[in-house]
Every structure is written in C-alpha cells, then in structure tokens.
Amino acid sequence: MLPPSYTLQHLVIYFLKLGTWGFGGPVALVGYMHRDLVENKKWIADDDYKEGLALAQLAPGPLAAQLAIYTGYIHYRILGATLAGIAFVIPSFLMVLGIGYAYVHLGGLPWMQAIFYGVGAAVIGIITISSYKLAVKSIGKDYLLWGIFIVLAVTTFITEEENIWLILAAGVVVWFVKVPPAFSRSSLPAIAPVLAQAAPVVSGNAKLLQVAWFFTKAGAFVFGSGLAIVPFLYGGVVKEYQWLNEQQFVDAVAVAMITPGPVVITVGFIGYLAAGFPGACVAALATFLPCYLFTILPAPYFKKYGKHPAIKAIVDGITAAAIGAIAGAVLVLGKRTLTDIPSIIIMVTTAIVLFKFKKIQEPLVIAVAAGVGVLLRIILLSI
Structure with missing residues (x-):
C-alpha cells in the first residue's frame, strides 16, 4: 500500500467538519464520504471505500459511523479508527445535549x-x-449488479427493512457468477468477523444500568442504517421501560433528522430525557462501542484478503445490494415525509438545485428549507 497523502490530523479535522455540517442521515453521509475522500481529495482508494461500505453493511450498528471508523483504519489502523469515529460523533452529540437541555x-x-x-x-x-x-x-454498467440493486431496492421498500440475508446472498451470487469457486483447490481464505459485545459497566444507578444494557443491545443487534434503529428504540424506551412518551419519542426522531452527523445520535437525546447528562453519555457510549468493535476486529481480514478476486466479487455484490437497500430506504422515507404538495416541491427543488449546482453546500440548503418550513407553518396557522 502506498503511503497516505494526508495526515491523521487532516482526517480528524475532516470528520469533525462532517459531523458538524453533514446533514441528511446515513445515505447522504456515506455519499459525502465518497465524494470528498475518494473523488475530490483522493485520500481513499475506491476499492478501500467499497470494502468499508460492505463491512459496515454486514455488521450491526450505524452505517455511517462504521464507515467513518473503517476509513480511519485504512491508513492509521486502531488510532485512526478511534479518532475518526470520535471526531465524527462528538459534534452532533454535543448538539443533542444542548437540545435535550432546552x-x-x-x-x-x-x-x-x-x-x-x-x-x-x-x-x-x-x-x-x-x-x-x-x-x-x-x-457502473454492470447489469448483474444493477439487477441486485433493483431487487434490494424493491424488497427494502416493500418490507420497510433491510434484509441482511439478501445482502449476503448478493455477494455469493456475484462470486459464483464472476469467479466460480474451484472446490478441488485450496479453500478460499475465510473471512470470519469476530462478533464481540461489550456492555459498559455502570455502578451505583439502576436506571443507568438499564440504559447501558438496552443501548448496548441496540448497537450490537440492529443491522442496517441508523434509521433501522428507530423501531427497536421505540419498543424499548416507550413500550418496555416507558422512559419517554409517544410525543417525546417523535421529537427525539425529529432531533435526529434536523441535526447533522449520524442519525443514531438521537440516543444521546433519549438518554438525556431518561437519566440526564449521565444517561446521555452512557446511551451514546453503549450504542457506539459495539459498532466500533464490529468494525476494527474484522478490518484486518478485509485488508488482508480484500484484493482476492473471489473476495472482491463478494464485496462488489454486497456493495450493490447495500446501495440498493439504501435506495429503498430513501423511498420509504419519502413516503412518510412527503405528505403534501409543498413538501414534494421542496424535495424536488432541493434535488434539482444540488444536481445542477454542484458547488452549493448542503447546510445552506438545509437552512433555507428550515426557513421555508417555518414560513409555511405561520401561513397555515394564520389561515
């Protein structure tokens, strides 16, 4: 591997900025990383990015945060993964703390x-x-991968959840089609990510212990993008533990959507409402620690065997499936969010502006849309 063209400080500053200004949820965030780190800055090779995206999709936990951690690991190993992950998460965590206090x-x-x-x-x-x-x-122009993309997009839209088995099957299909295994030869190098679970130890407070255990499960067992954690959180914090009521939970999801950084950071807001500042810290740590471990433990295997033709075929299939699942999630979100003509106009205008004027930054678009939303509400209330 060639030496990196950037320093660890450069990468940390980048993720601090992305965590501060990166609106749009997991789909947008992984897109920003590709645009910035692969296309514009050329710090990360496209193959390394694809490996990271495939690993993030396979492992439980928030997609964007895992990809950020893996990106840090590529050239700077454990230290890079740790600092990149912290830099990505900390800005939005501080924001939700402030919003929770207010x-x-x-x-x-x-x-x-x-x-x-x-x-x-x-x-x-x-x-x-x-x-x-x-x-x-x-x-690109690979018809097999486009077929996989379409299948995952449709199934994700219909079921409203990402199917990890279909994503795995996509990798196997591309492997068998493009690099048929010769079972008589030596077996393919095995990639068996070690699934570890670390429940933070919190003493002296029963509620904090409950918060720690519940959010560790959320981080360790929920697959897919950050949005996939919402149903799991609802069942626990509203139905089982009753830390929040229905309206508070809806507000928590809104906080996740209007703040930059990973959507999963809403766990900090929920933890704050449940148990104050200690609850916010415990909830965030318990959620992100498993996904950190699930990324750095299998990462050496991905780095060692990722260029093997069979492994590359599997990664290509999983990547296409992951992107298809992301596209399906966009359709699901659109169905729930675009409920009237004005919201559809805002969405279409945003897409056209970003497609035509590539230098316009997303935070500016978000600020204008927020102003339009407030203006429309004032007009509707006055009628």
Missing part, C-alpha cells in the same frame, strides 16, 4: 415540527441525489 427546561419543542417540515423534505432531496451518485459510481 427541551427539558423549556417544556418541549413545538417550533421543531415547523423546522422539520421543511428540513425533512429537503433531506429526502439530498439523499436522493447522494444515492444516485453512489449507485452510478459504484455499479
């Missing part, structure tokens, strides 16, 4: 719904363009 002391966030109306529609436009660019760049 929420508790100001009695809810009624203004958030107005902002989310515009932002939610703009986010759909952003992730639509991001997933389109990601698909075109990663799949």
